[in-house]
């Protein structure tokens with residue numbers, strides 16, 4: 687691990703990040719550090735700035751103030767995009783152009799091949815990614831024929847095909863059926879066991895809860911919590927708890943956290 691002053695260099699270091707979309711300030715001094723091998727959940731209510739924060743991390747939203755370093759390199763000088771797999775929010779693998787599942791996943795490998803034709807190792811990485819998300823048997827199918835959950839699995843396989851050290855996923859479970867959620871949770875478990883660093887935007891921890899090391903909660907473009915995931919006792923102990931737990935018993939009073947809504 688690269689170190690300075692004996693301290694490990696974070697994989698993601700976002701400091702004092704300020705960004706606006708149009709005239710609207712969306713990030714207002716966000717600090718977010720993710721260490722090697724950590725699994726961090728970015729939580730918060732709709733519109734709190736989660737997607738904008740991860741889009742800033744992958745260089746898609748310019749910062750008006752603040753600093754971003756990836757693997758210890760300032761964004762301006764960072765070229766090593768093959769170390770990062772990014773699954774954006776609510777997209778589909780279908781672009782209107784007919785493409786097979788394998789073609790879409792192979793496209794994820796291009797950051798490593800630098801647009802050269804795929805070699806044997808590349809094809810093996812694509813096969814492995816397809817297997818990881820349980821889509822190997824659909825490799826030759828058109829992506830237009832897939833369900834929402836299968837699309838999401840293909841997009842995650844596309845991100846995994848590059849064999850990233852850092853995986854960034856924006857609401858990977860949104861609109862995904864329960865069977866696909868279980869497969870995705872298993873996929874992520876394998877990545878984490880293999881040493882991957884993970885930043886996830888989540889609306890709720892759900893089946894990924896056991897994997898999460900730390901939660902960063904945004905509210906109105908500011909970090910309002912950075913620490914243990916707000917699970918069970920820890921969450922309920924936090925002030926202003928007003929998040930409704932969907933798994934609460936029907937006759938139970940909703941448990942709420944001010945952190946997530």
Ligand SMILES: Nc1ncnc2c1ncn2[C@@H]1O[C@H](COP(=O)(O)OP(=O)(O)OP(=O)(O)O)[C@@H](O)[C@H]1O
Nearest residue numbers: 707708710712730731732733734735736737738739
């Ligand atoms: N292209 C845009 N132009 C102007 N405002 C935008 C744009 N995209 C997002 N916003 C606004 O920026 C704020 C933060 O949006 P963002 O998508 O980062 O929030 P979020 O926490 O990810 O929300 P969600 O959980 O709904 O995805 C919201 O108020 C949103 O309406």
